[in-house]
Amino acid sequence: MLHLSHPPQNNKEGSTIDLNKYPSDNINFSIIAHVDHGKSTLADRLLELTGTIRKGHGQPQYLDKLQVERERGITVKAQTATMFHCHKFLGSDTDFLLNLIDTPGHVDFSYEVSRSLAACQGALLVVDAAQGVQAQTVANFYLAFESNLAIIPVINKIDQPTADPDRVKAQLKSMFDLDPSDALLTSAKTGQGLEQVLPSVIERIPPPPGKNTLPLRMLLLDSYYDEYKGVICHVAIVDGVLHKGDKICSAATGQSYEVSDVGIMHPELVATGILLTGQVGYIVSGMRSTKEARVGDTLHHTRTVIQPLPGFKPAKHMVFSGLYPADGSDFEALNHAIERLTCNDASVSVTKESSTALGLGFRCGFLGLLHMDVFHQRLEQEHGAHVISTVPTVPYIFEYSDGSKLQVQNPAALPSNPKNRLIACREPTVIATIIIPSEYVGSVITLCAERRGEQLEYSFIDSQRAFMKYRMPLREIVVDFYNELKSITSGYASFDYEDSEYQASDLVKLDILLNGQPVDAMATIVHKSKAPRVGRELVEKLKKFIDRQMFEIIIQAAIGSKVIARETLSAMRKNVLAKCYGGDVTRKRKLLEKQKEGKKRMKRVGSVDIPQEAFHELLKVS
Numbered sequence: 001m002l003h004l005s006h007p008p009q010n011n012k013e014g015s016t017i018d019l020n021k022y023p024s025d026n027i028n029f030s031i032i033a034h035v036d037h038g039k040s041t042l043a044d045r046l047l048e049l050t051g052t053i054r055k056g057h058g059q060p061q062y063l064d065k066l067q068v069e070r071e072r073g074i075t076v077k078a079q080t081a082t083m084f085h086c087h088k089f090l091g092s093d094t095d096f097l098l099n100l101i102d103t104p105g106h107v108d109f110s111y112e113v114s115r116s117l118a119a120c121q122g123a124l125l126v127v128d129a130a131q132g133v134q135a136q137t138v139a140n141f142y143l144a145f146e147s148n149l150a151i152i153p154v155i156n157k158i159d160q161p162t163a164d165p166d167r168v169k170a171q172l173k174s175m176f177d178l179d180p181s182d183a184l185l186t187s188a189k190t191g192q193g194l195e196q197v198l199p200s201v202i203e204r205i206p207p208p209p210g211k212n213t214l215p216l217r218m219l220l221l222d223s224y225y226d227e228y229k230g231v232i233c234h235v236a237i238v239d240g241v242l243h244k245g246d247k248i249c250s251a252a253t254g255q256s257y258e259v260s261d262v263g264i265m266h267p268e269l270v271a272t273g274i275l276l277t278g279q280v281g282y283i284v285s286g287m288r289s290t291k292e293a294r295v296g297d298t299l300h301h302t303r304t305v306i307q308p309l310p311g312f313k314p315a316k317h318m319v320f321s322g323l324y325p326a327d328g329s330d331f332e333a334l335n336h337a338i339e340r341l342t343c344n345d346a347s348v349s350v351t352k353e354s355s356t357a358l359g360l361g362f363r364c365g366f367l368g369l370l371h372m373d374v375f376h377q378r379l380e381q382e383h384g385a386h387v388i389s390t391v392p393t394v395p396y397i398f399e400y401s402d403g404s405k406l407q408v409q410n411p412a413a414l415p416s417n418p419k420n421r422l423i424a425c426r427e428p429t430v431i432a433t434i435i436i437p438s439e440y441v442g443s444v445i446t447l448c449a450e451r452r453g454e455q456l457e458y459s460f461i462d463s464q465r466a467f468m469k470y471r472m473p474l475r476e477i478v479v480d481f482y483n484e485l486k487s488i489t490s491g492y493a494s495f496d497y498e499d500s501e502y503q504a505s506d507l508v509k510l511d512i513l514l515n516g517q518p519v520d521a522m523a524t525i526v527h528k529s530k531a532p533r534v535g536r537e538l539v540e541k542l543k544k545f546i547d548r549q550m551f552e553i554i555i556q557a558a559i560g561s562k563v564i565a566r567e568t569l570s571a572m573r574k575n576v577l578a579k580c581y582g583g584d585v586t587r588k589r590k591l592l593e594k595q596k597e598g599k600k601r602m603k604r605v606g607s608v609d610i611p612q613e614a615f616h617e618l619l620k621v622s
């Protein structure tokens with residue numbers, strides 16, 4: 001029995017909820033959409049409508065809990081919330097338990113979306129009434145479609161002056177064969193049309209197929225580390241019933257645990273003592289680290305033999321970057337921070353590495369550049385770590401005459417003078433989907449050609465929007481492609497990609513040298529045709545960001561022994577107080593403190609101090 005601090009509207013004040021009242025009539029659904037089409041706002045309204053959170057709780061996008069999500073206005077982690085709703089069903093009032101999963105919209109986090117969909121039988125496909133179908137609408141529709149989910153189209157933001165729901169209905173019909181009369185028209189902002197959403201969810205989405213009478217099988221959806229409770233796992237009960245105190249076992253590791261707490265996300269954790277078939281909730285079972293909680297694993301009662309669930313495809317790391325402590329003596333602190341953060345974001349791969357320039361650090365694999373950026377920001381914000389990250393790279397394959405193959409996640413690891421002759425270089429490619437207003441077609445084709453793209457498809461969604469598919473080297477899109485695409489289309493382009501095969505490519509390793517010394521952490525692998533431009537841009541950027549020092553600094557870019565770009569930074573003593581005429585002591589003190597802070601964030605490479613921003617700026621050179 002569950003005692004609610006804020007009982008849902010559908011229940012009388014002070015009443016208790018017995019989960020046994022909702023035998024597999026519960027419904028699990030997800031909200032999927034292109035970025036910013038209003039998923040989190042719609043989730044808020046549904047939580048309010050069911051009394052799960054109070055109206056005017058003062059915190060929009062309630063389920064976006066991370067600081068980085070609030071600052072950037074994006075969803076990074078999928079979040080589940082259980083709601084209770086009374087609905088007239090087959091002639092009588094019936095209480096339903098609804099599990100809503102709010103998912104991220106950005107392409108980097110589509111792995112979160114596909115995991116969330118595994119626990120659902122239906123999805124609300126939210127489309128902005130003015131913007132219409134966008135690239136992630138297409139990607140998310142197919143994720144849901146391939147998972148055999150019931151799809152309810154929701155045309156949102158109909159309050160906008162430029163809203164054109166009929167055009168969006170026509171797009172949904174022509175692109176996905178969705179019946180226009182099935183679409184719900186809503187405004188998550190004004191509340192218009194919201195009353196149809198939950199009845200449609202209940203009537204159109206089937207309940208989960210499992211049985212309470214079968215042996216317990218639960219799918220581990222996600223996990224995170226809580227300072228007080230330890231590892232908390234989010235689970236979906238596929239078959240059977242789980243009680244507090246049960247002994248469970250992991251199908252992946254064979255390790256056994258005792259369930260010390262079990263409950264639902266309402267939307268905060270609320271203990272219920274039980275979870276039944278089809279329900280989504282949390283468990284605490286004494287796991288010591290989230291490494292034990294393998295996402296996609298099947299948990300079952302000890303001493304029962306079960307067929308494990310298919311689980312998930314492992315996360316595919318698209319971008320790798322080195323992370324180093326800004327101050328070398330903070331290595332252990334960074335190690336600890338990364339361990340903690342990966343507990344909450346298991347899609348990052350981490351291996352230790354060392355660099356002559358930066359000392360001991362980590363090579364991390366990310367799902368994309370935004371994911372890398374978000375991880376970096378979370379390390380700083382949530383764990384107070386000061387980090388230097390190296391130029392992101394994609395996993396290249398180099399093949400040698402003796403038949404050996406080398407997968408290179410760190411350009412510094414590529415031998416400049418290999419023992420065996422290099423016979424082939426291969427780079428990963430992606431299939432990119434781009435949707436743009438027709439007037440931008442020309443400039444987007446030019447951009448894609450510059451980025452070595454090969455056009456696979458070009459058609460029109462309707463009279464105003466073009467749809468294009470390109471095969472592109474992953475390297476070309478991870479570095480600032482999306483920003484450039486947005487800027488040449490005045491922000492109207494939408495973009496999504498899925499990974500594809502490796503292709504042969506003419507690649508070279510570009511070294512950066514400071515006073516003749518190669519800086520391993522700045523080495524990068526580029527296409528031969530781009531090496532002269534990238535080399536020039538890198539040395540120019542470095543010249544701008546490295547402060548003059550007491551000796552001359554020669555900055556060079558080189559392929560092997562051939563220097564392809566060079567800049568010289570003449571010697572100077574930098575006096576931060578030079579501009580401080582007048583004798584304002586506090587201002588002087590402030591400047592000196594700022595300088596001290598700046599020094600902490602410097603990296604000494606050989607004899608040259610390099611500020612942290614220089615490393616950041618190098619990330620943007622494509």
Ligand SMILES: Nc1nc2c(ncn2[C@@H]2O[C@H](COP(=O)(O)OP(=O)(O)OP(=O)(O)O)[C@@H](O)[C@H]2O)c(=O)[nH]1
Nearest residue numbers: 035036037038039040041074075105157187188189
């Ligand atoms: N005018 C109008 N604005 C809306 C409506 N719904 C959401 N918005 C606004 O649209 C913006 C994006 O809303 P979110 O709910 O954060 O969108 P999202 O799809 O969850 O975004 P991601 O999580 O980043 O994918 C916010 O500024 C909302 O206030 C609506 O019905 N009408």
